[in-house]
Amino acid sequence: MDRTDTPFTCQDVSERLIDYHYDELPATERGRVARHLARCGDCARAYCALHADLTALGWSDDTARPGTDLHQRLRGAVERRFRRSLWQRLSLAVRRPIPVYQALAFAVLVLLALWFALPARPLSSTNAALQPSDRQVLIENYDAADLMALSPNTL
Amino acid sequence: MSDEDLVKRLREGDISAFDELYRRYHRRLFGYVARQVRDGAQAEDLFQEIFLTVLEDRSFDLSQGRFAAWLFTVARNRCLNALRSDQRQRRALARAADEERAATRSPDDLSQTLARGRTLQGAIERLSTAHQQVLLLKQVGELSYREIAEVQQVPEGTVKSRVHAAIAALRGALDEEEQWDG
Secondary structure (H helix, E strand, C coil): CCCCCCCCCHHHHHHHHHHHHCCCCCHHHHHHHHHHHHHCHHHHHHHHHHHHHHHHHHHHHHCCCCCCCHHHHHHHHHHHHHCCCHHHHHHHHHHCCCCHHHHHHHHHHHHHHHHHHCCCCCCCCCCCCCCHHHHHHHHHCCCCHHHHCCCCCCC | CCHHHHHHHHHCCCCHHHHHHHHHHHHHHHHHHHHHHCCHHHHHHHHHHHHHHHHHCCCCCHHHCCHHHHHHHHHHHHHHHHHHHCHHHHCCCCHHHHHHHHCCCCHHHHHHHHHHHHHHHHHHHCCCHHHHHHHHHHHHCCCCHHHHHHHHCCCHHHHHHHHHHHHHHHHHHHHHHHHHHC
16 A cells, blocks of 8 residues: 555655656655655665766757747748738727726726816806796795695605 | 647737747757757758648647647657658758857867767667657657657557656666767
8 A cells, every 4th residue: 555655665766766857746756756865865866867867868959959040930931821911900909808997097088078178067056046037936936735745754 | 828828829810929839849849850850951941840830730629738749749740751751860960050069168078078979879879769759759859748648649658668668778778888988
């Protein structure tokens, strides 16, 4: 039975060194290998040797490096194949969703513009704006009987 | 952002997505191709062809992910075709790159590095094709076992066994090469 808290033996670690190097072990096993390597000099040396051999495999990467202009050449070819036409770009610009904050900022600007653009109006209520002759008409049309139709609670 | 999202954005016309894909894969893919064809100019042509083929191929379902496995599958097939049709794969590694490195390294460093490189190259050439392939995909292509399994269309466990066997064979061959050199 392979309990996760049981320390690995040197044999266990030896079988897992390659997968450890390539980070292909499950997290629990990786931790157990790391703990073993921290306290076992022989296994640590074996791992260093493996690491050196595998790293040396990448040595030729220095020679196997693309020329500096390859990126630009390939990018040019990609642009010719994938660049949007003018019509596509216009269509996308029209369909592009507007972020909420932009919409809010636009709304505030419109309101401010309206505030300054419209002529100033008096703050008074309707009655205050009435001429003296209009007040007279209101008083004459007043009928106290209308109040009787209302319930006593309302009064 | 995932590789698949970048491909999607590129196909929608966002060219900057290509730059990111190139940054992620140019070293790994070019290394893989160059190691197989052993010719810098041919490797660049193949690299360009592979990249464009993969980006343009709309038959691949981007929602499945696995862009890396797809890229290296195309690369493997193109390299095999190139090797079959062209025997120039035995050319020496590009001298220009050696000269460039020589300018930045001391003579001792250079001789040690070149000696190590020759030893390693000898050891790699002594491996079987299957071992060389799996090592290239793992070490140079930096693919996971799962991705290599997709490229080679074998179970993941088989890939793991092949990688272990290839490394054991490589280390054995390295020991023999070093004894021979010594």
